[in-house]
Amino acid sequence: MNAAMIKLPPGSLIDGWQVAKALGDGGFAFVFLGEKNGRHRAIKVAQHRESSGDLKQTHARTLRELTALLMLDHPNIVRPQGYGFAESGNVYLALDYVEGWTLAEWAERKHPTVREILGVFEKLAGALSYMHGRGILHRDLKLSNVLIRKSDGEPVIIDFSCATYTLAEDLTDGGVPPGTDRYRAPEQFKFLREHRDEHRARYAFQVADEIFAVGVMLHELLTDPRPTEFRPRFDLNSLALPPPPPRLVNERVPEELSYLVESILARDPKKRPVDTEALRRELAELRADPSSDYEVPVHPPSEQRHGGSRPESLEMPSILQSLQRHVARVEGNRGQGRRRALLAGIVAMVLAALVLSFAGGPAGPRIAAGPRHPVTPHSTPPETTPPAMSIPSP
Template sequence: MTATLFRLPSGAVVDGWHVSRELGNGGFAVVYLVEKNGKPYALKVARHREASGDDKQTHARMVREATALLMLDHPNIIRHRGYGYAEAGNMYLALEYVDGWTLAEWKQRKHPTLHEILQVFVKLASALSYMHARGVLHRDLKLVNVLIRKSDGEPIIIDFGCATYTLAEDLTEEGLPPGTERFRAPEQFEFLREHKNEHRARYAFKVADEIFALGAMLYELLTDPWPTEHYRRTSLNSLISPPPAFDVNPRIPEDLSDLVAKILSREPSKRPVDTEALRRELEEHLERSGAEYTMPAHAPSEQLPSKLPGDKSPAGVPPNGPPPRKRASRALATGAALVALTAVTFWLAPGDIPAPLPDHSAPPMISPPDMPLQSPAPMVLPPATDAGQKEGSTVKMTTPEVSPQGRPQRSQKRVSAAECAAMSLVAALTAGCPGSQIRPEAFTCPDGAERAMEADLHWKIGERFTLVLDDRHDQFKSTWFTPGSDVVGFVPKDEGHDRRQLEVAPPGTRFYGKAYYLSDKMGRADGPALVIRYDRVKLPGQDERPVCVVVEGHAIEFKDGRVRAKNWLTGKVVARWP
């Protein structure tokens, strides 16, 4: 049936949120600029379930977006400010209002240097690493879903309408999850080709897909001086890799171009092993950058005048986009191969054509109003309350308590383990219950770890290495570890290392992983323990590799959610997390 769009007029009030104007609308929601207590916010209001044409999933999509955002609290991720129901029964989600440009607009308006672009992507990779550690995948990273805040230049990831998280129910009715064609990893299309006759086959979105999308965004900013313009562009996810960035834009240093090519590799195993590894590579590259990184990514003669999307193209710019720049002969050969071998070679707009799924374009400055095609596992939202709400109101919502610095504060009330266990996921998160990182479950090792340990590192399952568990603390003293936190271990210079370790894990080797805690109530007969899983390693002078190394040590003390243990112990190479 034809869906009618629920709209709130200017001046309407929804549970204390005063509607100023509409900012944008999409297939499943409308986004408004609203004001409450003198401050601006963005209010994302779902269509009415019966009017949306999707009465089974519309509400569940909004619930899932709210759930994903409740798991996250990071300065470079859009922040949740409450949820509730409009008078007509439509669920709404209140978000912080970000006055900023999309990445494409920022590139075109501000003409950033290579150094400034890399700074932004280091922060984006850090935000994604934080997000992935909590089991959340965005699944629709693109230029319009990152805003650069005007006041301080901070990048903010927005629009979690396509996001998913651990244990969320998959209701996707297509082979691929929701997303945007331009920024899909090539293995997604390979999956469709391999399973074209299997109607129930569903692609499992992975961190490697997120890494590819981030690389595609970086490639766009480095190679395209007109990122907001609508014109034909070479495919980034075809069978053949796109031309190297330095072939398209001579201002791009070759080593930076090589890093982007690695992130966009056709083979997922050749990309950084996760977003934390990607962050470190970008950061290390930034630290090594020279004078050539202080120039704008494109020459002034190539830049368009600063303008808003939708303005008429400046004189001299053809309707199909900018005139082609001169490229090296191998770039031309690559382009010819792309035309010959790619079924979908061109795209029309930067990040706004999700096919075959519905469009997920974002209006500038707020989280866009589109919804995903999945919903979480069934759950019940906790009762929404607002201290300033009038009695008898038909709308209920929650607004986190905010500190003087503007960050949500946790309630001082302690919640018991039994109460946490009885709560729904959203309620447990809201109540500040401990995360699942405290107790590690048995999982397989990272992709490629077994091959890397055997073929590249020449490690044997069961052998042991001595190391300092966390490089932030004294190796000879006991240390407090926070379960769920990242740790970086290293092999110190010491005469006690045996010959085997000196050969395959010498001093200077660094291990990257997470800390966990196991109590005697979790099946340990010899008392509580600190457990650290290292899933990546970097030997001196070599690239990072995925591994499986476990350290387990007696917990000296457990207090206020932290565990104290020795900081110099022995790690064991394993084939599966214990």
């Protein structure tokens, strides 16, 4: 199958499924809303594109996704309903169709309070804890891979194209698994740098990486009133400089929550929550805080895409000012003299780099490979044996 697949018009057939509309596409598949015998499903068709990087593994990756999903049964994780082969011979999955918004769209449209955001992330952490307990890692958590169902407001984790499980065949050609650069933990970039001459070196993705990705999502929702827009943002996984605390960027973020996000995004994976169940408990504790600070919309609706008039300038001044406040706080904790002068020099370089990124220069790490240090036992999912693929063909 070639790129023409994405141009399938409504009414086209995929193994008896009538295409209603295209839902999206990624590096490994195209997704359509399909209807058959009154049932609506998300039909995900394996697709190789040059951006995929692994010509021989596209189908194998889709079948591995199916295997991982067959090992899961959780209300906040998308469910498989069948599989088959398109007319071209490409394998496809039939998945629950979740009518709703991506997490970023939901934040812009619904103007959630801090407590509502915590409720969503508590459920996501619970789903991840369940998943990790079965030896499965998603490996591509991001705002667009979480849907909020319109009917009941429940979050649903989707797109297991990059997922793996214990004892699964390694399908990665590069140093790090497939994924999205912005959500990768900084230790992946460190691994790439340290092993750039070792072509067979492979990064062992762990629960700590998954936790970091959750932190990136949470930081984005708390600090960016319009996360669906493509525009320059802080690099949250820089090896050189930790991200600014959310409260410095957005004063509506409660201090305790800001501290938690800082710990989730710690450069040292050992300083992050020990696992996703521990993270869930911390989120639940904050959500139960009776303070009125948690009842306030995290962003003024007027600053959001669907909340009012479009602000002329939202990002550049506020980001620079926030970074300056962040640096001032760090500087104030470092003492006087030579350290202060050295930090001031570093700050100048960081600010210059940020300005360049806004002007179209490099905005952060971009990768093609990557692992990290040996991880502590708590970060290793238990061994599991994948089940036989007994789900019926649709």
